[in-house]
Amino acid sequence: MTGKNREAAHKAGSTDAEAILERLAARHSCRVFDGRPMDQETIRRIVLDGTQAPSSCNQQQWHFIVITDREALRKARDIAGGNPHFSECGALIYLTFQKGWAHRNYSVVQSVGAAGYHMLLSTHLRGYSGIWNAGVGDHSQLREMLGIPEIFEILGALAIGRAAETAPAMKAPRRPDETIMSFERFERPAPTIYPVKPAESYPADRIANHDNPFAEWNPSAWTWEQLADFRGYSVWAKSPTPGVFVSARHGEATAREMEVLGPVAPGEKVAEIMPWGGTTTVELLRHLPMDAQLNVVELSDNNLSFIRERLRREGLERSSTSFLRADRGRLPFPDASLAIVYFPQSLEQVPDLSGVLDEAHRVLKTGGRLLAGTRNMTSRYGRQWRDDESRGQVPLQGPFTPLPARTVRSAIADRFEITDEAGIGLAQGYDADLSRGAWRHRRRIYVIKARRR
Ligand SMILES: Cc1cc2nc3c(=O)[nH]c(=O)nc-3n(C[C@H](O)[C@H](O)[C@H](O)COP(=O)(O)O)c2cc1C
Numbered sequence: 082m083t084g085k086n087r088e089a090a091h092k093a094g095s096t097d098a099e100a101i102l103e104r105l106a107a108r109h110s111c112r113v114f115d116g117r118p119m120d121q122e123t124i125r126r127i128v129l130d131g132t133q134a135p136s137s138c139n140q141q142q143w144h145f146i147v148i149t150d151r152e153a154l155r156k157a158r159d160i161a162g163g164n165p166h167f168s169e170c171g172a173l174i175y176l177t178f179q180k181g182w183a184h185r186n187y188s189v190v191q192s193v194g195a196a197g198y199h200m201l202l203s204t205h206l207r208g209y210s211g212i213w214n215a216g217v218g219d220h221s222q223l224r225e226m227l228g229i230p231e232i233f234e235i236l237g238a239l240a241i242g243r244a245a246e247t248a249p250a251m252k253a254p255r256r257p258d259e260t261i262m263s264f265e266r267f268e269r270p271a272p273t274i275y276p277v278k279p280a281e282s283y284p285a286d287r288i289a290n291h292d293n294p295f296a297e298w299n300p301s302a303w304t305w306e307q308l309a310d311f312r313g314y315s316v317w318a319k320s321p322t323p324g325v326f327v328s329a330r331h332g333e334a335t336a337r338e339m340e341v342l343g344p345v346a347p348g349e350k351v352a353e354i355m356p357w358g359g360t361t362t363v364e365l366l367r368h369l370p371m372d373a374q375l376n377v378v379e380l381s382d383n384n385l386s387f388i389r390e391r392l393r394r395e396g397l398e399r400s401s402t403s404f405l406r407a408d409r410g411r412l413p414f415p416d417a418s419l420a421i422v423y424f425p426q427s428l429e430q431v432p433d434l435s436g437v438l439d440e441a442h443r444v445l446k447t448g449g450r451l452l453a454g455t456r457n458m459t460s461r462y463g464r465q466w467r468d469d470e471s472r473g474q475v476p477l478q479g480p481f482t483p484l485p486a487r488t489v490r491s492a493i494a495d496r497f498e499i500t501d502e503a504g505i506g507l508a509q510g511y512d513a514d515l516s517r518g519a520w521r522h523r524r525r526i527y528v529i530k531a532r533r534r
Contacts (some may be wrong), residue, residue, distance in 0.1 A: 097487035105202055111210035111240075112166045112320050113248035116437060119171030119241065123207060127241065128174060128372040129283045131200035138190035146227050156226060157238070162183035163444075164240070171209070171242030176215070177233045182381055188418045193236055204241045209239040210248070251390055253317035256421045272306035291473040298480045301432045305380065305409040308432065308479050313381025315477040316358050321391040324481050325358065332528050333513035335364040335425065337505050338454045340515065341528045343424070345369050349420040352376045352412065352444070354427055354437075359388035366397045375402045378413065382406055410437055414444040424453040426526065430481040434492060445533040451497055453507070454528045456483040461508065462525040486527035497531035500524065504528070 088522045128145050148154055149172050156166035159214070160233060166172060176193050183189040190244060200242050202212040217236040223235055244250075260273045277283065277295040287294060300308065319325045345351065347370045354361045355378065363376055369375060380387050384405040405413040411434055412422075422441045431437045441451055457463055463483050471482075486504070493499060504524025516524065 085271040088110065089169055104432055107252070108202060109206040109246050109250075109252040110212040110320060111244045111321050112164075112168055112212055113245040114169040114171065114240070114242040115245040116169045117149075117171060117243050118151050119209070119243075120148070123209075124149070124172045124174075124241070127200050127203045127209075128476050131196040132425065134195035134199045135191070136192035136195070137183040139181060140182055140189075141470065142179040142182055142189050142236070143190075143193050144177045145196075146177065146225075148173040148175070151424070153226070155165055157217075157223075159187060160222045160226070161214070161216055162205075162218050163216050164214050164276035166212065167214075167238075169245070169341070170240035172240075174239040174241065175223070175227065175229075176236040177229060178236065180232055190236065191267050192245055196235070197239060198495065200241075201247070202240055204239075205432075209241050210244040211502075212237055214238050214240060225356055230456075231276070231376050239341045248395060249321050249390060251386075252320065253320070254314065254386075256314065272304065272310045273308055276302045276492075288474075291471070293474045296471070296473065296475050300430050300473055303432055303480055305432060308364070308430070309380035312357055312477075312479045313383035313515050315479075316334055319358075321387050321394055323359075323361075323391065323394040325391070326430075332472040334454065334505050335361045337503075337513050338425070338452065338528050339364060339368040341503055342421070342452045343502055343530075345373055346485070347372050348374070348381045349502065350374045350376070350418065351423065352414065352419050352420040353423045353425060354378050354407070354441075355380065355413070356388065356425050356427070357384060359391045360372050362388055362392065363395050363397060364400070364422065365425075366392065366399070371399070372401055375399070376414070376419075378407050380405075380407055380521055382405060386462060398520050410440065412440045412444050417446045417449075419444050419449055421452065424451075424455070425454055426454050428455050428489065429484050430479055434484075438496055442533060449534055450500075450534045451493065451531045451533070452528070453489065454526050455486075455489050456481065457504070457525060457527040458485045458524070459487070460481040460504075460506075460523055460525050462506070477480055483525075489529060490522075493531050498534050501530040501532045502528070 083167060135145055148157060152516060155168045157173055158165060161167055176197050178189045178193050201211045201213060211381060217235065217238050220235050223229065229235060260270055275365055276297040278297055283295055351369065351373055353362055353365055353375065377388055386408065389404055393398065407413055410431065422445055445451065466483050501519055503515050504521035504527055505515050506512050506525035507514055
């Protein structure tokens, strides 16, 4: 290619440039690898491609540690905890930087970020798949395993390799352009700026995941639109791989809630309200007869497409399942049309508890059942939430505040006839022991079943 031709081919908007950009835009994270090793020379070239990225003052204060040994990959997975794909990828590339230079505006972090993304693009163009992981686990264990000196900071790791055939091939949705960019001055639609505690300023260095003094956990301080926006994008942080979002805290709790629900007759019309990532939808579908008509209701279409794909991956795709969006908390059903309305620990996530219960009452038929499990403020877990959990950032599912069991009970008793009550879990997390005894109002999750008169 002559110099002139090359220039023409690289001109913005040329067919070549568009084709390359389109290929780059098709990159998406892979969390299920096939376990095959990768050739060392290819890995080396991917890392070197990454070093073509700009760096603050050209200092290139980065260091990349590549792991390919299967035993070491398994150990890396165990240290990471939440990223099971580490053991099956072809290589893990740890991203580290030398501390002491270019910290202003996190310049050194920005530089490693640029190199990491360049490596992901190179991985993709070379026909492999990859994923960025900040969740690498305990840094001191990693330092010991990899011999990383204290003066180097660990930022994360890229997992690269061949995607398994079972890996979801979906790309997480991108926000519309008008919500993430503006010309000449800052402009952004209100639903995409989330509530925080009022303050004069929000110094970034005072905000950490586990310690965020500005986090607003009260869902009543959020609008329905803000909740829909926040929950709808963050759900994709883990892709619709089967088995994701099986929260240790919820544990077997949903199965116990299904026991309280009891048998469901064939053909009954059921609505599940705000299941976010669909973990409870999976349990619910396993409980329902094949021909029950399940309506999954969420605030954003993004959650619905996520749950739909998740169910497909879990082998639970059924033609009788519908996916519906609730606009500002209004349930998308005619009056008196449903047999069961289920709130899977979602009543504590809504901005308007009374309005939502009125809606449940409106859409249930006479004799229809309401089932709700709610995280209980009057429990050991409630205390732990107040003292610890709520000091951190709002979770991906959105803000919530556990409700006292008696508050839920009386709000439901105002509208329905209560037919069963139970408490799940004695400890602040994990166990799912169910009790209908005197302590039911003191357990981690309060479950209530009621009938529409
Ligand atoms: C800095 C950073 C850290 C991330 N950490 C993790 C992680 O620990 N585990 C994980 O499964 N995904 C992780 N991701 C992947 C994101 O969830 C993913 O990029 C996002 O959902 C967009 O999807 P896409 O990469 O398919 O476009 C991380 C991504 C970035 C940029």
